[in-house]
Amino acid sequence: MSDVGMMERPEISSPATLRSVTGEPDHPDMPNADALEARLREIGATRYHNLHPFHSMLHGGELNKGQVQAWALNRYYYQTCIPLKDAAVMSRLRDLSMRREWRHRIEDHDGNSDLEGGITRWYKLTDGLGIDRDLVTSTRGILPATRFSVDAYVHFVRDRTPLEAVASSLTEMFAPGIHRERIAGMLENYSFITDDVMAYFRKRLNQAPRDADWTLEFVRRETKTQEEREAVCDALLFKCEVLWTQLDALYHAYIDGHIPPGAFTPED
């Protein structure tokens, strides 16, 4: 194959230039749904962000309050984009029953009043950490890498196939473990963390498994070919990278101390 041929290949199979999956794209043969599920669980066991050193430090009480603030401030941007992402997924679903199923995800995050919903519960965390609410809602001061990673997720579900858009939520399969570890670890290790400010994660202990079960059942049922099953696995890999990259950026800025120009600078 000529160099030009290789160079142009991504342009042929649109939208491969938006493909955000790097590394380890060689999947095993997946002749059936069980093989797909085994591969998904393997990806989770090796790529999910519970393995990231920033989380070990966060849960183990090794961060100071300013570093925890930076995490909560940046992750707020992710939280606010989840309902936008879910609305974009829903806009791709031509099946009414699927849209009904997906709609409750938006309700979970947005709530039905100012007193409820995932974003409101996230404010309990940022308020509890003493971060100015105006700063939080403005999303000023977050790391550019946070914005680029999260926006990549929104663009992914907008641009890729509906199957891939749905499959990118499969990280929820692995969420309960990290949430349990976070609630216990942060409550035990930080004097500035109370039970009330952890409300977001406590609620997700019930929400995420329901959603994950539905999505796993969906990709098991709807994929018939190796190519489709690989697309599902790649979507999960991509989503793991979205989560991992956010923590890499937090680590570089707030553990190693290389805060980029314009980003939030803690007082301590």
Add this chain to the structure above:
Amino acid sequence: MSDVGMMERPEISSPATLRSVTGEPDHPDMPNADALEARLREIGATRYHNLHPFHSMLHGGELNKGQVQAWALNRYYYQTCIPLKDAAVMSRLRDLSMRREWRHRIEDHDGNSDLEGGITRWYKLTDGLGIDRDLVTSTRGILPATRFSVDAYVHFVRDRTPLEAVASSLTEMFAPGIHRERIAGMLENYSFITDDVMAYFRKRLNQAPRDADWTLEFVRRETKTQEEREAVCDALLFKCEVLWTQLDALYHAYIDGHIPPGAFTPED
């Protein structure tokens, strides 16, 4: 203003949720084109990636060959996306003469044969560094943060106003200085760098100023209000963040040694 009001503000002024400008968004009064240009030069002097510590190390001979390989491999993804970005800009320009002006940028990068063009010249660098050409063209192994940042740039010119899309190229105003420093520094400091492999940067010494002059003249002429001039400044800030974030990710992975799962791992 209620919390909900603040929370929803980004949704009202679409596409603010795609806004990737963080920090330092308060610009001075810019009553005329000279004030705009002064502000743009101030942004360049404080935010352009010539200030990033990774570049000091790269140019000063402080990196090993594997670290230089990682830089060239990742930056290749940026290079390949520049013509896609420029085509997206061109697709927004309704004025024929502007499109003609913009077209030569794509020609600069893509060339008219396999023997020329910016991407071909980039292969001289990656070949000279001994990186497998198939690995380079596949873009496998690049850092997810590279992909997210570069894709953010392509999305920016696709989604924002044509004025902002054009203005995001204003970093070229500051390119000749860094390219001169890079050519001299890398030739002097690395035994594995020869004059031929630096062809890309030598060519850009002439190309970038021509393009920058045109773009600067364009934004000086076409902006009449404070709001328009701030949009131009924000586009430049955004672009500076796209460049800076790529170097932060390289530094974290290849200087501090936190290579994320699946990314290129140098042999040395």
